[in-house]
Amino acid sequence: MKSFLWFCMGFLCIPFWGFSQETSKSIPKRIYTTNVLQGEAPKIDGIIDDESWNSVEWASDFIENRPDENTPPTEQTKFKIMYDAKFLYVAVRALDKNPEKIVKRLSRRDGFDGDWVEINIDSYHDLRSGFSFTVTAAGVKGDEFISNNGNNWDGSWNPIWYTKTSVDSEGWSAEMKIPFSQLRFGKSDEQIWGLQVQRRFFRKEERSTWQRIPLDAPGWVSEFGELHGLKNIIPQKQLEIQPFLLTQYDTYPEENGNPFRDGDDFSLNAGLDGKIGVTNDLTLDFTINPDFGQVEADPAAIALDGFQIFFREQRPFFVENKNIFDYQFANGQDNVFYSRRIGRNPQGFPNTQAQEFVNQPQNSTIIGAAKFSGKTKNGWSIGVLESVTGREFAEIDNNGTRRKELVEPLTNYFVGRLQKDFNERNTFIGGIFTATNRRLEDNLNFLHRSAYTGGLDFTHNWKDRTYYLQGNIVASHIEGSKEAIAATQNSLTHLFQRVDAGHVDVDPNRTSLTGTGGKLEFGKAGSGTWRYDAGVIWRSPELELNDIGFLRQADEVRQYANVRYQTTKSFGNFRRISARFSQFTTYDFEGNYNRIQYEINGNLRFLNNWWIDFGGAHKPRIFTNTFLRGGPRWRFSDENFGYAFFGTDERKKLRTSWGMVYSQAKQNNFRFFEVSGDVTYQPTNAMRISISPSYNNNPNKTQYVTEVNNNGTTRYILGDIDNQTLSAAIRFNYTINPNLSIQYYGEPFVSVGRYKDFKYVTNSIADNLNDRFYQYQPNEISFDTASNSYLVDEGADGNVNYSIGNPDFAFVQFRSNLVLRWEYIPGSELFLVWSQGTTGFGNTRNHILQSLDNQILGQQPENIFLMKFTYRFVL
Structure with a gap:
């Protein structure tokens, strides 16, 4: 402490x-x-x-x-x-x-x-x-x-x-x-x-x-x-209606015997977007059956730690005026409102038998959504969002006999945000309320029936806004069946079942959960060359936001402090110099001191507009409650990391940036090496081409694999992994005129993980790396090709105690979008889109480039051709 x-x-x-x-x-x-x-x-x-x-x-x-x-x-x-x-x-x-x-x-x-x-x-x-x-x-x-x-x-x-x-x-x-x-x-x-x-x-x-x-x-x-x-200007009430018409044709590899994968599909769709000025200050935006077909595909990603991956919102209806609904109550991506929950992938899966084929919907259909937002002259900021997603069914075929099973219920999402300016616009006080309500049926009792979140926030500026004090508090309440609440308690975000936790435990009879979180920060935002801030963040173990928000991990108290320096004049060979020192520590609600980190960063921008970013950190203490996913608290060895990036003048027709990140833990517990870059060439004022390759290698001697039961004793299995990831985002832009353009985006992605030297945890918080586990001897573990698993004979007495599924993987994906956009009159557009993609699993023993060749270049891709026409009526 x-x-x-x-x-x-x-x-x-x-x-x-x-x-x-x-x-x-x-x-x-x-x-x-x-x-x-x-x-x-x-x-x-x-x-x-x-x-x-x-x-x-x-x-x-x-x-x-x-x-x-x-x-x-x-x-x-x-x-x-x-x-x-x-x-x-x-x-x-x-x-x-x-x-x-x-x-x-x-x-x-x-x-x-x-x-x-x-x-x-x-x-x-x-x-x-x-x-x-x-x-x-x-x-x-x-x-x-x-x-x-x-x-x-x-x-x-x-x-x-x-x-x-x-x-x-x-x-x-x-x-x-x-x-x-x-x-x-x-x-x-x-x-x-x-x-x-x-x-x-x-x-x-x-x-x-x-x-x-x-x-x-x-x-x-x-x-x-x-x-x-x-x-004497009169506020003009806005009234705009924008219908759309969409035709879509899909082609994909045909699967023999699967009636849902016969090689192609055709669909016709229509919807409506609108904007109504209720007053000149407040606007109602609405959408009926929206389509987001022209939205760029999410980049591929692999999460070996098991946590959900945050993807930025790209759908126009939710992106516009996003700031009004934003409520980042803590650090990172934690937010009370995460719009990607609306229209999410269905969370249920049908019960099927052998030889049955399933047509699983990819997204929940947004029946309709509306936003009421704006700011009044007397300082009230208002944001209200209401959305309904429909019931989604998976269709199952059994030799021509078909049935449907519900995989996502009818769901209502609500977000209300209110903020008021005081003190000559130097003080702001606000609040937020969200609600998710589901009509649960059939086999969907594993979902929360309802989820509510409320929050209050404030900011106070003084001394010409040089200094500020801000804070917030949030409270969440979820309700559901015993099954649903038990699943939440056992989820990676909460882990109430942790074997060494004295402050939380799973109660299988609970039907609700209530938690809190918040933040308090003081800082200097202006005046002079120095800035600083310091604060405290907390998330109680029971806090749950993931029905309509984003919460990576609960059960944490975090203290942080930052000091920044920046020049305000160019001097010598530099246009600008900035530097930052930061520090943070974390605890859980039991009082365990889990982490401390010190970091320094710098940026140099030269007179010729070249630039350098660099930094490094020292992590003398790294404990995590989530690594063993319900097992005891785990200790990683001390870590040091550093990075350096440089870039040329971004105005030049040929420009580039490259950088490297390197991390090394004590006793070679793990390493991380990444090199990435970008090369952009603009041969004419109308054309721009860029490629952004990235390669990383992340070997780890103690990568979590699974847990098994050995005669009533839980074994937490680890392995030595060699994980390599290669990707390259390619972009091409050709602008015929400001209203007519062609854009291409494509990204191959390959991630290969190979495991060896399996072991199980013995003392998860030992100071010495080798004291934290026992590594199986060669005569205690063998690979069984027939079952694609490792057979473990502890003590080598000739009896197999348990097996470990082969965790090796080679994930390969390619996604691309080619979009022609024509704004034929202001606000009205025609989109022609060709999306192509392939996803597969390669041979883990192949070289990473060989997986790229076999699974992308050597496979028939899936294609989506669509045309979207919109017309914006201004009434």
């Missing part, structure tokens, strides 16, 4: 250290006063020659933000803003003495490549959220919703707006036409909005801004200038 006591003392001292730090001087807010449009609306063609632009003045005097903050930029920029009853009009003139050197690279929407300008609008004027509209010199649009004072930029937000650009002898110019219906603001005779205009001068990788924002500022949106003069 010594480290924990030291932390508590340091935590109490940090505020005094923080107040002694130098604070930046307040920067005066610049004000741009707009005016109502006079005469005809300007033609949006990128040429600022319309008479109406004369009704407003130019704003200029931009200041460099990066790399040399608060110095004159290489080239100046100026802009004008005017408005009418329905639109905000923006004109930007980006001066350039060498217009022939302006970089005009094409990409899909939100590409942000080449020279660009952007306007950020905080129409709520809450000093922490905003709307960003970007246009490149090539005319490519970008739009993002800004939240968390600039720490989160959500590129999934795709409003309807209009823009064009033009290059002339003075540089390049842009015109924008932004409908008020795409913004959110309250009713007022005269509006005051936050405003920022930023330019990227590509040749020098230079950023300049209209409102100066020091690099040591505590945020982005809070430092904006102001837009005045918006008088």
Whole structure:
């Protein structure tokens, strides 16, 4: 507990250290006063020659933000803003003495490549959220919703707006036409909005801004200038309907005798997405029978530790405005709401007999979903999400006789999020509530009948947002059959059955479980070159979020502290230098001191825009409650790891980055070596090709295999594994124009694991590695080819005590997507998609490249051809 006591003392001292730090001087807010449009609306063609632009003045005097903050930029920029009853009009003139050197690279929407300008609008004027509209010199649009004072930029937000650009002898110019219906603001005779205009001068990788924002500022949106003069504008209620029509044709290897795998399938589907502005502040988004066929496939992954794998959300309906529903109450990916639970793979499997064939659905059908979200003028942030997924049946065929079995019940998911701003937008208090309710039938009593989660959170900023204190608490309650609750207690997340745990045990008669978790953190977010934070996180053993959230492991108390340094000016050969030192310790709720880690990281960015990332960590204590999956607490030997990555100038047509990670444990308990890289080539402004290979080797002398019973004694079996993984993500992008593009993504993935030198645990927490296990002698273990298992004869007395299934594996997968996207009018799209994939298991004795050849190049793939047509009605 010594480290924990030291932390508590340091935590109490940090505020005094923080107040002694130098604070930046307040920067005066610049004000741009707009005016109502006079005469005809300007033609949006990128040429600022319309008479109406004369009704407003130019704003200029931009200041460099990066790399040399608060110095004159290489080239100046100026802009004008005017408005009418329905639109905000923006004109930007980006001066350039060498217009022939302006970089005009094409990409899909939100590409942000080449020279660009952007306007950020905080129409709520809450000093922490905003709307960003970007246009490149090539005319490519970008739009993002800004939240968390600039720490989160959500590129999934795709409003309807209009823009064009033009290059002339003075540089390049842009015109924008932004409908008020795409913004959110309250009713007022005269509006005051936050405003920022930023330019990227590509040749020098230079950023300049209209409102100066020091690099040591505590945020982005809070430092904006102001837009005045918006008088008597009427909030526009948004009403958009977007139906879609989808045709899909699948081909795959035919399986003899399987009526569900006859070689091809055809389907026709339709659905509807909509957006209704209930008020100008609050929007209702809904979807009926959504389709996500054009979404990029998840990357392949293998988890030898048994834990669930976190995949990022890619489905447009759930990605848009995700920040409103986000509630990361702890560290890592733990979140009260994990939208991938909605539409998940069915959790049940049918009872089948030999010679029966099964058609198992891949996902739960989302019958419908709706989101009600937004922010009111008086500081209320509101988010409500409701979704229903339908009953899913597996179809079983027995010599032509068919039956259906339920594998996923009708399920209702609800998420409600509320937050209120106080104290001149420096204090936020909020809460969240989630509910999952299932209509359980047939053989699905192993699922929770209901699951509820509630949480409260707060953030308080002071001293011009330099310092902050934030925290949250969550509570969960699940209900279900005795079978369901017992399964939860025995799951890897909880492990109440742990043989050496004195604070938890499995109660087979329980029908509910209630737990808590939370976080408390203090930190310095701005002013000067130093930042720091420290905090405590806890998750009680009973906490359970995985019905609609994501929780990797319960039963933990974690203390952490971080100190960061960053330069605010370029000097010598460096544009920027940053470094971080971090430390954390963990305990379980029984008081076991499980882990401590010290880590240091650094980043160097040179004047030529090459960069280096490096770091390392020391782990003098590593105990884990989950390694033996219900067995006793396990000790890993002390570990040290380090990494180093470098990259060339990301603006160049040929660019690359490479790096290495190496880890080594004491007594060679385990090692980890990984090398990965990326090579990108852009032969023309319209075409980009990249490949990102990765190889890792992870040998481990004590990899968990299984547990067996030996005459009433549990044996926890380990093995010496040599695990190698090889993958390479390949991407090709060709942009014909900003609204028409072709994209390809493909990734072969091979992971091979070979085991030897089997052993069983004797003293799981011994200091010496060899005292933790007993390794079978050659005459005690033999491989039986017929059963594909190892036969164990402890003591070599001629009697087989038990067997161990062969754990060797060679998993091979290839996934690819080829997508043609055409936005034929703003907001309406046509997708043509070809997805191809193959999954198989190779020979574990083959070389890893041989598995790639046999199982990918030598197999007939599965193909999906689909066409999706959407039309966006703006009413």
